[in-house]
Amino acid sequence: MNFFTLIFLALTAVVANSAKIPIRAQYPSTSGLKFTIDGNATYFAGTNSYWISFLTNDADVDLVMSHLNTANLKVLRVWGFNDINKATSEVWYQSLIPGQQPKINTGANGLQRLDAVVRAAEKHGIKLIIPFVNNWSDYGGIPAYNTYFNTTSTTWFTNTAAQAQYRKYIKAVVSRYKTSEAIFAWELGNEPRCQGCVTSVITNWAKGVSAYIKSLDSRHMVTLGDEGWLNGGGDGTYPYTTWEGVDFEAVLKLPNIDFGTFHLYPISWGITTDHAAWGKAWFANHGDICAKVGKPCLAEEFGATTNKTGILPIWQRQALDHPAIGGDMYWQYGDKLSYGNTHDDGYTIYYGSDVFKTLMLGHAADIQSAGSN
Ligand SMILES: *[C@@H]1O[C@H](CO)[C@@H](O)[C@H](O)[C@H]1NC(C)=O
Numbered sequence: 001m002n003f004f005t006l007i008f009l010a011l012t013a014v015v016a017n018s019a020k021i022p023i024r025a026q027y028p029s030t031s032g033l034k035f036t037i038d039g040n041a042t043y044f045a046g047t048n049s050y051w052i053s054f055l056t057n058d059a060d061v062d063l064v065m066s067h068l069n070t071a072n073l074k075v076l077r078v079w080g081f082n083d084i085n086k087a088t089s090e091v092w093y094q095s096l097i098p099g100q101q102p103k104i105n106t107g108a109n110g111l112q113r114l115d116a117v118v119r120a121a122e123k124h125g126i127k128l129i130i131p132f133v134n135n136w137s138d139y140g141g142i143p144a145y146n147t148y149f150n151t152t153s154t155t156w157f158t159n160t161a162a163q164a165q166y167r168k169y170i171k172a173v174v175s176r177y178k179t180s181e182a183i184f185a186w187e188l189g190n191e192p193r194c195q196g197c198v199t200s201v202i203t204n205w206a207k208g209v210s211a212y213i214k215s216l217d218s219r220h221m222v223t224l225g226d227e228g229w230l231n232g233g234g235d236g237t238y239p240y241t242t243w244e245g246v247d248f249e250a251v252l253k254l255p256n257i258d259f260g261t262f263h264l265y266p267i268s269w270g271i272t273t274d275h276a277a278w279g280k281a282w283f284a285n286h287g288d289i290c291a292k293v294g295k296p297c298l299a300e301e302f303g304a305t306t307n308k309t310g311i312l313p314i315w316q317r318q319a320l321d322h323p324a325i326g327g328d329m330y331w332q333y334g335d336k337l338s339y340g341n342t343h344d345d346g347y348t349i350y351y352g353s354d355v356f357k358t359l360m361l362g363h364a365a366d367i368q369s370a371g372s373n
């Protein structure tokens with residue numbers, strides 16, 4: 001082989017390789033008080049589907065993602081946990097069976113179901129928010145850890161063994177998708193609460209875990225997934241107190257928390273005044289704190305069981321109008337799949353229904369006319 005052949009081969013290799021180099025990956029990020037998705041810094045609408053992670057039919061998962069794309073719902077929040085205390089033949093992600101070693105299920109009825117969700121999201125351009133644990137007992141959650149580690153809903157946050165297992169689980173999930181552009185953000189948990197605790201318990205926990213996640217994956221955003229309990233202000237009702245052990249603003253200020261989340265359920269929170277107006281103020285009060293801290297807010301879960309078309313547009317509009325709220329995601333998305341309709345918990349808005357059309361088309365038009373807001 002002579003010198004010129006060598007040069008020729010080297011050049012061919014360079015050309016061949018550069019043809020394979022994809023355009024630089026674009027991970028969702030914050031940009032000021034908004035979010036950037038696929039290079040577009042704009043307000044977005046999204047929704048929640050806890051059940052999609054446990055479907056066993058790939059075609060169903062794919063159908064949901066294609067519908068979300070059609071409806072321009074850009075971000076979907078899905079359960080990234082499914083903890084069990086007893087053996088089951090159904091889908092499970094982590095077993096915490098007393099007397100046995102904890103086990104993370106990477107098999108076909110385990111995290112491979114979450115793989116299918118991520119794959120379908122990638123295919124249809126949908127971004128995902130993935131929480132790692134539930135405060136509630138649905139799909140295991142902190143109560144499942146408590147059964148195994150003899151912890152409680154308050155000691156769990158500081159128990160060394162329980163926290164070590166929770167981090168193992170986080171690592172298992174994050175490692176699978178750390179280079180996926182379909183991940184919008186990692187979330188510490190769904191609605192973490194520590195009733196009766198000083199707020200430093202949750203704030204310190206969030207500080208440690210968010211730093212841990214960033215050490216595994218610095219590309220993706222991290223958030224808490226809390227309901228947004230405020231330390232004072234508003235009308236002084238229960239959501240404006242630290243009764244649940246969470247101080248929204250203190251958590252938002254943490255260096256590895258990229259944005260703030262809040263939820264809104266006036267009925268479950270015992271609010272007796274006009275829900276539309278109360279919720280509008282709840283949105284605005286969070287937006288104001290986000291503006292002050294300099295990170296965007298996400299209205300991550302909100303819904304109504306009655307008068308959806310009367311109430312939800314008022315909240316969607318307030319979210320869109322507030323300069324520090326970057327997106328809104330109603331609870332919860334519904335669809336008709338191979339086995340029939342997905343779970344209707346009263347809040348569900350089914351794809352293609354009249355309520356869906358009224359709420360989503362109207363909101364999409366508002367977002368469009370607000371431009372990059
Ligand atoms: C960016 O988002 C805005 C608002 O949703 C939309 O109108 C626009 O088409 C998007 N641009 C790109 C390049 O996706």
Ligand SMILES: *[C@@H]1O[C@H](CO)[C@@H](O)[C@H](O)[C@H]1NC(C)=O
Pocket residue numbers: 148149150161
């Ligand atoms: C929890 O308590 C049970 C019963 O006392 C004990 O057998 C088990 O070892 C404890 N588990 C842990 C993780 O401390």
Ligand SMILES: *[C@@H]1O[C@H](CO)[C@@H](O)[C@H](O)[C@H]1NC(C)=O
Pocket residue numbers: 135136137142143153154192193194195244
């Ligand atoms: C969720 O958190 C609250 C506050 O700590 C607690 O009272 C409640 O029991 C938790 N839920 C479950 C199912 O443990």
Ligand SMILES: *[C@@H]1O[C@H](CO)[C@@H](O)[C@H](O)[C@H]1NC(C)=O
Pocket residue numbers: 276277307310311
């Ligand atoms: C629905 O909500 C709107 C906005 O708050 C309100 O004006 C209207 O009276 C409500 N309708 C019913 C039937 O409650």
